[in-house]
Amino acid sequence: MSSPMLDEAVLAEITAVAGDRHRPLMFVNAAIYTLDPMIGDFPAADLLIGADEIVAVGPGLHTAAEDDGAIVVDCTGLTIVPAVLDGVAVAGLRERRADRVGTLTPGNPATFALITGPTSGTSALEMIVWRPEQAAAIVVDGEIALANGRRLTPAPIEPDLRSRSVQSPYLGMWIDETGFLHQELTADGRYDETRGGRPHAYQGAFWIDGDRIVYRDDLGFWAYGRFIDGVLHHAGYVLHRQ
Structure with a gap:
C-alpha cells in the first residue's frame, strides 16, 4: 500500500497563489501533535495558517473553510508535527507560552511536517530529523518547501570557502571601543584580527548576508556578528569602522 x-x-x-498571502491554507483530517501541553494532541483535526503563522488548530475548523476563503489540503492518513523542536518548551520549562516556538500553538511560526501516520509523536520527530525526504510535505514559515518527494523552494546556497571577491559597504578596519580588538575585513573575503596588540590572533573567511556576518576561522571554528546602525556587534565587542 502506497x-x-x-x-x-x-x-x-x-x-x-504563492505570492497571495490573503489566501489562508487549511490542512484538514490529520492527526496533530501540537507538543503544547495546554492544547494537547488530536487524533483527527485541522490546522489553519495565514501568512507565516498558525491561526488555529483543532477539530471542526474545516466547517469555516469556505467562509475564510481557505485553500483546503486533505491530510487523511497523515500526521502533522512541528518541524522546529524546542526541547526546553516540550519539557515545560519555558515560563511564557509565547516562547514555545517549537509547538503548534496559534501565533507561532507555521513550520511543520506532514508525515505518514498514524504514529507516535516521538517517532514522527525522529523521522523529520533523519529522513525529511520521506515526509509527504514540509511547511516552512507558511510556504510548502517540500511535497510528495519534490523540493518546491530553491536549495540553500552554501558558503564558498575559496578565495573570492567581495563587494560590501562593511569592508575595512573595525576597532572596538576599548581599542583591544582590531578586525579588518578585506575584499578577498578574509578577516584578520589583532587582539591586545597581538597581530593575526585570528584569521579566516567571512560572509555577509544582510546585517549578519559569519566567520569561519582558519583554526576551524565558526562565529558570527551583526551590523546594527553602522556598528558591528561581535562576541561581546562593539566595533566601529575607522
Whole structure:
C-alpha cells in the first residue's frame, strides 16, 4: 500500500497563489501533535495558517473553510508535527507560552511536517530529523518547501570557502571601543584580527548576508556578528569602522 500524498491539483492551486498571502491554507483530517501541553494532541483535526503563522488548530475548523476563503489540503492518513523542536518548551520549562516556538500553538511560526501516520509523536520527530525526504510535505514559515518527494523552494546556497571577491559597504578596519580588538575585513573575503596588540590572533573567511556576518576561522571554528546602525556587534565587542 502506497503512502498518502497531497493532491497534485491542490498543490498546483497553492503554487499559483504563492505570492497571495490573503489566501489562508487549511490542512484538514490529520492527526496533530501540537507538543503544547495546554492544547494537547488530536487524533483527527485541522490546522489553519495565514501568512507565516498558525491561526488555529483543532477539530471542526474545516466547517469555516469556505467562509475564510481557505485553500483546503486533505491530510487523511497523515500526521502533522512541528518541524522546529524546542526541547526546553516540550519539557515545560519555558515560563511564557509565547516562547514555545517549537509547538503548534496559534501565533507561532507555521513550520511543520506532514508525515505518514498514524504514529507516535516521538517517532514522527525522529523521522523529520533523519529522513525529511520521506515526509509527504514540509511547511516552512507558511510556504510548502517540500511535497510528495519534490523540493518546491530553491536549495540553500552554501558558503564558498575559496578565495573570492567581495563587494560590501562593511569592508575595512573595525576597532572596538576599548581599542583591544582590531578586525579588518578585506575584499578577498578574509578577516584578520589583532587582539591586545597581538597581530593575526585570528584569521579566516567571512560572509555577509544582510546585517549578519559569519566567520569561519582558519583554526576551524565558526562565529558570527551583526551590523546594527553602522556598528558591528561581535562576541561581546562593539566595533566601529575607522
